[in-house]
Amino acid sequence: MTFLSFFFILASLLSFVWAQVLLKRAMEATRKSGFRNLRFISRVAGGIALMTISFFLTLGLLQRFDLSYLYPFQGLSVIIISLMAAVMLKEKLTLQLTIGALLISAGIVLVSLS
Amino acid sequence: MQNQPSGFGNPWLQLTLSVVCVLVSELLLKRGATDIADLSSAWSWTGVNGLASPLVWLGIAFVIASFVSWLYVLKYIPLTIAFPLSRVVDILVPVSCWIFLGEFISPRRWCGIALVVVGLALVAKPVARIEERL
Numbered sequence: 001m002t003f004l005s006f007f008f009i010l011a012s013l014l015s016f017v018w019a020q021v022l023l024k025r026a027m028e029a030t031r032k033s034g035f036r037n038l039r040f041i042s043r044v045a046g047g048i049a050l051m052t053i054s055f056f057l058t059l060g061l062l063q064r065f066d067l068s069y070l071y072p073f074q075g076l077s078v079i080i081i082s083l084m085a086a087v088m089l090k091e092k093l094t095l096q097l098t099i100g101a102l103l104i105s106a107g108i109v110l111v112s113l114s
Numbered sequence: 115m116q117n118q119p120s121g122f123g124n125p126w127l128q129l130t131l132s133v134v135c136v137l138v139s140e141l142l143l144k145r146g147a148t149d150i151a152d153l154s155s156a157w158s159w160t161g162v163n164g165l166a167s168p169l170v171w172l173g174i175a176f177v178i179a180s181f182v183s184w185l186y187v188l189k190y191i192p193l194t195i196a197f198p199l200s201r202v203v204d205i206l207v208p209v210s211c212w213i214f215l216g217e218f219i220s221p222r223r224w225c226g227i228a229l230v231v232v233g234l235a236l237v238a239k240p241v242a243r244i245e246e247r248l
Contacts, residue, residue, distance in 0.1 A: 008159065020193065020197065023184075023188055024188045024193045027185055028189075030189065044185075048181075051181070056162060056164075059162075059164040060164075062143060062144055062164075063147045063150070063164070064151075064153065066217055077197075078197065078198050078201050081194075082198065085192070085193040089192075089193060091194045092194070093194055096237075096239065097194055097195070097236075100198060100233045100234070100235075100236030100237035101237065102233070103229050103230070103233030103236065104198055104201050104204070104230050104233035104237070105233075106229050106233075107225075107226045107228065107229025107230035107233060108204050108226060110222060110226030110229060111204070111208060111223050111226035111230075112226075113222070
């Protein structure tokens, strides 16, 4: 794996994770004030923009690598998202959830190393 | 996780639908991207040339479908539970690559898949408890 492919894999991963947090926040905003409010619209728009970036970067990567090799990198997002949800969204992260998330990521890394 | 709708609006059903759509879209995108691959062009790093493939467009339709049901899931299920569970797709994708695209899965890769299954079971367990209380 070259530096360039590592860079693009990381960029597609981070834009994807950031999008998830934005979308979760967007949907939380709909609980109080429905869909017609600026908070929801701006967050969903931001989330979609980030997911689009992540999508095209992935499409570029797919032309170069096997899907079964490439895809599991997104699995690292489990750890990053669990942490971000705990910190930014104040969700409760139990020990069991943490171990589960770590095992999922470890498994995914193992898949991508093989 | 209060006031969950039942039937088609059930967030767990929507989570399943979202995962299936992601799986189908990944397979379509890989097929489409391979068909169209032109590694000599620097533009191909952006993936935009993939839009020339009809399979990529079909894949995009599935991406959008999964996105809509995922938004719905986010309304009801905490991200710390919904997101790890949605990664069941990380098992389904390599296994489908093996079945449908003829890609090879080594013993080490199978071990990784097994680890993911155990992790998913751990994440899903508290969910079962929450559901019982409802």
